[in-house]
Amino acid sequence: TSDMKVDVLVIGAGPSGCVASAYLHQQGLNVKVVEKTTFPRFVIGESLLPRCMEHFEEVGLLEALKAANFEIKRGARFLRDDIVCNFDFSDKHSEGWDWTWQVPRAEFDTILAKEVEKMGVTISFEHEVVAVDIADNGTSTTTIHDADGNPYQVEAKFIVDSSGYGRVLPRLLDLDKPSSIPEHSSIFGHVKDVNRPEGEEGTLITFDVLDKDTWFWVIPFSNGDTSLGFVGKNEFIDSFEGDTSERLKTMFKQSDYYYERFKDAPLLFEPKSIRNYSKAVTKFYGNGFVLTGNSAEFLDPVFSSGVTFATESALKSAKLISKQLKGEPVDWEEDYANYIKSGVDVFATYVKEWYTGNLQTLFFHRPENPEVKRQICAVLAGYVWDKTNPFVTKHNRIVKTLAHLINMENEKSASV
Ligand code: FAD
Structure with missing residues (x-):
């Protein structure tokens, strides 16, 4: 027997969980979100893509985000040696948004979660999903530990796993598979941007390419801080000595363009590192559950696709769940798995061709x-x-x- 019954249990209150739960709630479903941490919490993934603005708008989360005055991102700049490649989102083939934001995620995700709570969704913070049991009819019983470590059980007609790096269902249901993306690792942190130049130069998001496999990002925020992160093969990241602060500072000496600006910039916390970040799964959905966002797949940060994929998959799956729970037939293979895969495959090609050097050639x-x-x-x-x-x-x-x-x-x- 369970302690609580809901229509949909959403695991994780990141962008994916917030977009899914907002939509499901608006469809009149009884939704509960469980989130392992307390917000604000740090997570990486600060450069958004215009496409995700549509998702936030559709579920009524855009206005609250606008009020936060995040730094506007109108394109992206790539640098290699002395060649500059500037993309301007207002000059693109497809119809759609021509701007988005670069955001400190602790603040961004907190705004999303608060808005979703205001809509009437319960988010239980510091509650961790530890076990899941799914019956043949898709009804699940999930065991959750509350903030004091006491277990309780929730029965749900459907589970949305938006647990990001927690990868709750891939772990519990053994759905992980190796990613097709070549292995890379990253070290990243935030600095106080004390030498930020005036005007556009100071706020432009930039990808500085050191060689085929190694690059770093500069993501300035509207609060005066800037995110800096290196990406490279494991051998590159491992070849630097010391703690992550020392390693990040030494790596930075390799950037002719940015060294002066950031050499004295104080780090705001000990930089974090993540190894072999690319993830994949054997299936995106199953009986009574769906995987969204990073829990389903993560490719590479080079084209900033993570959050957009998280919100795209959240909204798509929420629409299908809502149909199914209203008794309408749903073709999960065609309308979810194949749809999501067709988008992921495009990004996967660009990521792979980035590291072969072909895309850099273009x-x-x-x-x-x-x-x-x-x-x-x-x-x-x-x-x-x-x-x-x-x-x-x-x-x-x-x-x-x-x-x-x-x-x-x-x-x-x-x-x-
Ligand atoms: P998350 O934002 O990770 O949220 C998942 C939530 O689930 C967390 O709050 C977590 O606490 C909670 N959770 C976990 N386990 C449990 C559990 N057992 N019970 C309950 N709750 C749980 N993406 C971009 O769009 N732009 C970028 O510039 C970018 N840069 C990146 C750089 C690097 C080096 C890496 C590795 C990734 C980057 N990403 C970027 C990807 C981005 O981090 C993710 O794609 C994005 O955060 C996914 O959102 P999400 O909602 O799926 O998961």
Whole structure:
């Protein structure tokens, strides 16, 4: 016997859990969210994509976010040696939002969770899901530890696992599988941006490319702090000595462009590190449950797709759950798994082609081809389901082919 019955149990109150629970609640369903930590809590994932604005808008979370005055992100800048590649979201192939934000997630996620509570959803903070038992008819009994460690059980018609790095159902139901993305690791932290230049230069989100496998991000926030993070192969990240502060500071010496700005910037906490962050699962849904956001899949931070994928999958799955619980038939394979996979596959190709160097060849080739750039820009804005974009529909060939042509052209001009 359970202590409580709900329609839907949502695990995790990050962006994915908040978007799912807001939608389900608006459909008149009885939703409970359990969140292991207390908010505000730190989580990485600070650069958003325009596409996710649609999700927050649709479930009524956008206005509260707007009021927080986060730094506006209108594009993204990639640097390599002295070549600059600037994407402007207002100049892209697909229809849709042309701006978003760069956000300290502790604050951002707290606003989302508070708004969802205001709508009438119960979020139990410091409650941790420890076990799940799903019956053949999909009804589940979940064991949760409350803040004092006391166990209780919740019966639900459906579970949304939005537990992010907690990966609750992939762990409990043994759904993990190796990711197809090459292994990389990261060290990241926040600094007080004491030397921030005036104007756009100070607030631009930038990806500084050191070599094919190694890059770092600069994500300035509107509160005057900036997020800095290095990404590289494990061997690169492991080759630096000392604690994470020392390692981050030493790595920073490699950036000609940013070293002066950040060399004296005080770190706001001991930087964090994460190894082999890419994750994948054997299935995105099952009898009585669905995986959303990072709990389902995480590729790589290079195109900032994490939160957008988290909210896209949350909203999509919430719509299907609501249909199903109203007695309508739902084709989870077609309308969830295949839909989500088609978007993830586009990003996966771009991530892989980033690390083969092919995409970098396209980004940094001069002169730029404006049409190609607009089409790639739409992908980078998160519009990876737009079938009018050849950089979506032909993703697994087009980047490779164009890079090959550019390389041949370069070889030809080098040999003249
Ligand atoms: P989360 O935001 O992780 O939320 C999950 C919640 O579930 C947490 O609050 C957690 O406490 C809770 N939880 C966990 N276990 C349990 C449990 N047992 N019981 C109850 N609750 C539980 N994404 C971007 O969009 N932009 C970026 O710039 C970006 N940069 C990144 C850089 C790096 C190095 C990495 C590794 C990732 C980055 N990401 C980025 C990805 C981003 O972190 C995630 O995709 C995003 O946070 C996913 O949101 P979510 O809602 O799925 O999970």
